[in-house]
Structures are given as C-alpha cells and as structure tokens.
Amino acid sequence: MNKVQQKVMRDIPAVRWTALLLLALAMFCSYIFMDILSPIKDLMQSTRGWDSTAFGTMQGSETFLNVFVFFLIFAGIILDKMGVRFTAVLSGAVMLVGAVIKYFAVTEAFIGSGLETWFTNHLNYIPGFDELGISPFYRGMPASAKVAAIGFMIFGCGVEMAGITVSRGIVKWFKGKEMALAMGSEMALARLGVATCMIFSPFFAKLGGTVDVSRSVAFGLVLLMIALIMFIVYFFMDKKLDAQTGEAEEKDDPFKISDVGTILKSGGFWLVALLCVLYYSAIFPFQKYAVNMLQCNLTFTEVPAGSFWASEAVTIVQYIIMLIVAATAFTSNFSKKPLKQIMLVISCIFLVVYCYMGYMRQSAETIFAVFPLLAVGITPILGKIVDHKGKAATMLIFGSVLLVACHLTFAFVLPLFKGNAIGGVIVAYITILVLGASFSLVPASLWPSVPKLVDEKVIGSAYSLIFWIQNIGLWLFPMLIGKILDSTNKDLVAQVNAGLLSPEAAATQYNYTAPLLMLACLGIAALILGIILKRVDKKRGLGLELPNITE
Numbered sequence: 001m002n003k004v005q006q007k008v009m010r011d012i013p014a015v016r017w018t019a020l021l022l023l024a025l026a027m028f029c030s031y032i033f034m035d036i037l038s039p040i041k042d043l044m045q046s047t048r049g050w051d052s053t054a055f056g057t058m059q060g061s062e063t064f065l066n067v068f069v070f071f072l073i074f075a076g077i078i079l080d081k082m083g084v085r086f087t088a089v090l091s092g093a094v095m096l097v098g099a100v101i102k103y104f105a106v107t108e109a110f111i112g113s114g115l116e117t118w119f120t121n122h123l124n125y126i127p128g129f130d131e132l133g134i135s136p137f138y139r140g141m142p143a144s145a146k147v148a149a150i151g152f153m154i155f156g157c158g159v160e161m162a163g164i165t166v167s168r169g170i171v172k173w174f175k176g177k178e179m180a181l182a183m184g185s186e187m188a189l190a191r192l193g194v195a196t197c198m199i200f201s202p203f204f205a206k207l208g209g210t211v212d213v214s215r216s217v218a219f220g221l222v223l224l225m226i227a228l229i230m231f232i233v234y235f236f237m238d239k240k241l242d243a244q245t246g247e248a249e250e251k252d253d254p255f256k257i258s259d260v261g262t263i264l265k266s267g268g269f270w271l272v273a274l275l276c277v278l279y280y281s282a283i284f285p286f287q288k289y290a291v292n293m294l295q296c297n298l299t300f301t302e303v304p305a306g307s308f309w310a311s312e313a314v315t316i317v318q319y320i321i322m323l324i325v326a327a328t329a330f331t332s333n334f335s336k337k338p339l340k341q342i343m344l345v346i347s348c349i350f351l352v353v354y355c356y357m358g359y360m361r362q363s364a365e366t367i368f369a370v371f372p373l374l375a376v377g378i379t380p381i382l383g384k385i386v387d388h389k390g391k392a393a394t395m396l397i398f399g400s401v402l403l404v405a406c407h408l409t410f411a412f413v414l415p416l417f418k419g420n421a422i423g424g425v426i427v428a429y430i431t432i433l434v435l436g437a438s439f440s441l442v443p444a445s446l447w448p449s450v451p452k453l454v455d456e457k458v459i460g461s462a463y464s465l466i467f468w469i470q471n472i473g474l475w476l477f478p479m480l481i482g483k484i485l486d487s488t489n490k491d492l493v494a495q496v497n498a499g500l501l502s503p504e505a506a507a508t509q510y511n512y513t514a515p516l517l518m519l520a521c522l523g524i525a526a527l528i529l530g531i532i533l534k535r536v537d538k539k540r541g542l543g544l545e546l547p548n549i550t551e
Helices: 002-006 015-034 038-048 053-067 070-084 084-105 114-121 141-176 179-203 213-245 257-264 267-280 283-297 312-333 339-361 364-368 373-390 394-417 422-446 446-450 456-488 490-497 511-539
Strands: none
Touching: 015 053, 015 084, 015 141, 015 213, 015 422, 038 053, 038 179, 038 213, 038 283, 038 364, 053 070, 053 141, 053 283, 053 364, 053 456, 070 141, 070 364, 070 456, 084 141, 084 213, 114 141, 141 179, 141 213, 141 456, 179 213, 179 312, 179 364, 179 373, 179 422, 257 267, 257 456, 267 283, 267 394, 267 422, 267 446, 267 456, 267 511, 283 364, 283 394, 283 422, 283 511, 312 339, 312 373, 339 364, 339 373, 339 422, 364 422, 373 422, 394 422, 394 511, 456 490, 456 511
C-alpha cells in the first residue's frame, strides 16, 4: 500500500509518455518553421531576388545571437535557475515573436514599404562584425532577407532554448527509465516536421496556381502558436509532478561560473560537444539546400496541368500515406509478433507507394521528404539498445560512416544519373533514407550520454554549452554552402547578373560537388572523434558504452 502511495506521475508510463508527446509535438512544429523556406529556395530567388549567398546568410542567421551574443549560455542559466516549465513557455513565446517578424519580411506588404527602403540603405556595414567576417548582413543583401534574418535570429534563440529545455525535461521524467528510447522517440516525431515542411511549404507557396512564399511562412507561424499551447499544457503537468515529489522548480543555489568551468574541464564533454557540432553541421545546413541540390541533379519533366499528380489533393493523400508509414514503423517497436510483422509489412508497402507518388509528382521536395521516415522506425530500436545494452559510442562511429558515404554519393554518384529519370530518383531515395537513418543515431546515443558526463544540477548548462558549440557550425556552414555555390558557379552567376539567364532558370543549374565534399569532410572528422571517444571511454570508464536503465 505504501508503494502505491509513493508512486508519482513519472512512475506511470502513460503519464510520462504523455509529457514526452507534448514536448515532441512542440518540437515537431518548431522543426517545420526552422526549414520552412528550404524547399522553396528557387522561389525565393525568382520572387524575392535571394541568390545563394543571400539565402545562405539568412539561413545561418538563425544561430547568430546564440553564438555571438551567447544567448544559449544565458538560456542554460535560465533553465537551471528557473526550471523546465518556465523556460519551455518562454522559448515558445520567443519563437513566435521571431516568426512574426520573418513572416512580415516575405509578405507583399513589405515590398515597397518604408522599412524596405530603410533596410536597403542600412545594415550594410556593422563595425567590428564586418572586420571579423561574422556579420549577419552584407552590402547588397536584399532588404527582405535582412529583416527575415532578424526574425530568424529571434526564432533561433527560442528554438535552441526549447531544444535544451526538452532534453532537460526528458531527463527529469525518464531518468533511470527508458531515457534513450524517450529521446530517440522525441526526435523521431520532431523530425517528421522536416517531411511535413518539405511537402507543405511548396504546397502553400503555389496554392491556387499563384506563387506567394509568405503563405508558407504563415503555415509555420500557425504551427508555432500550437507549439506554445503544447508548452503551456506541459507547464501544468510539470508543476503537478513537482508538487508530488516536493522538488523545487527554482533553485536556491545561485548560478556559479565555476559550474561551467567544471563542465569545460571534462574531456568527455568536449569530445561529445565536438562530435555534435560536426554531425549536426553535416546535416542541418544540408537540409536547407537538399531540395535545390536534387533539383540541380535530377531530371524532372513537367506534370500535365490537369492530371491528378498536379492537383492539390495529391499533396494531402501523399502526406496521409507518409503518416501511415511513420505510425506503423514506430508502433512496430512496441508490438509483439505477429502484429509487429504485420506493422512492418504495412509500413514497407506504404513506403513504396509514397516513393512512387513522389516520382510521379516529379517533385524534388516530396522526394527529400522521405528523409525522416526510416529514422522514425529505427530510432526506438536504437534507443532500446542504448537503454538495455549500451554501445552509444559505437553507434556514433557507425553513424559517421553512413554520413560520409551519403554525402559522397550525392557528390559523385547522383550526378551520373542526370538524364536517367528513374535511376536518379532511386539513388536519391536510397541515399536520403540512409542519411536519415544515420542522423537518428545522434539522439538515441549522444544526448542520453550527457548526464553521464556532468553533475545533475548543471545538466541544463551542459546541454546549453553543447548547443552553443553546435550553433557555431549551424551559423557558419549554411553561409559557407551559399558562398561556395556562388564561387564555384561563377559562369552561372555572371549570366544572371548580365541578364542572359533568368534567376528562375539559374536556380536549378548549380553544381553542388564542392559543398557536398565539405560536408563529407565534416563526417570524416566526426568519425575520427568517435573513435577517440570510444577509446577515452574505455580508458576512463565514462560509462558511454554502458546501458542507461539501472536495475
């Protein structure tokens, strides 16, 4: 009887997984907005005059304040001081403010306004930042891209704060339980946001036969409102948990700089942090250009205007099929035979149907939308392995190998199929699925390892430091990709500037070999660090190869 009375909310599986679902759905919405312009890079170039440099600079601005104003460090302090629930609601509100600014920047109302004139004439030179080469703006950058960058900076503060808050929240609800499975499941659901974005961003931009890129951003804005509601609901659940456990949300101990010093002295922490920045820099910046890369490397034919494949209804049907693939693949992990086998068969059949529809639509964005689907199915499996058997460092090494292989395939194999409509799409689908699977190794193995490396009271600060280091790469590499594209496609850029080629035509003729090689090098560096991390773990007994669940 005493045991029943002592049971708290997080001891009840249904309740703690409900808390996880709220956090995951909020991140799902934020992931959609994070890449909302990625599948319509060509439309941003043709309707707003954003070349690759402008597009990459705007995309990289998301992490500017986090890196150079150290907002992520402050976010970690806020999280450790104020607790999970307060920081969750704050992050949702900050994301929403940034999204509103970005939305206004891409609307028709901004064009020709006084604000457009002001931003055209200002922020072309920022003392100090320009000399260091880290300015988020440059002379000649379109005014709409500058304002969108400002909004994206604010959104970036909120989304990264949400990221460390969700990680801390999962630790709070799942420590000593299925933590790796929980983190992997959260990221699996959140990454469905990438697929949702790839499918619906072009859908809304082209809705009704007229192009309006602001509709895509409005779609993401509405979802961020829903995310804020999810965080508010979580607020009350978390408050009730603290009431049951007697834990104080606000810490009595003031934050000490020495706490950060303790974290930074950990060699294991630095290896994990560097692995994180290399791994994520090879994925997230790539996502922002992936659709355009496919447009440049695959041969597409125009779908007849009156056919089903050109209709708006096909988008809804394909998305429903995608959800069936994700749901059956995910739930198969929690089912017993023969239901498990039935779920997997259904998932595979609908995955083939989904891929077929992507091919018939002749759409690069719907092809790349397959990115998270294999990850959704295998992430819970990987989480279970880490929870029950360990081997987190080994998984990171394997993930790095897959990462390198995929980027090299995109760089050298995919272009060989230019002109081969079916062969190119098949190579693209397989490579994208494997890349998504390699990415699933990070949440399942890396994030649950952090609590093993630092003291529990500074977990929020530890996550924020890792995210800050990660954000350096997420700021740098989108800009680098854009600049490398323009510098390695000088003839293309010159033709556009001379008026010999339209921006719309040029947007699908870039050579992506150089940027993809750069991303592959990041994967090689991650592989080397993964091997070093495994050796350090074996020598120092960090416990990274040990299971999370304690008997």
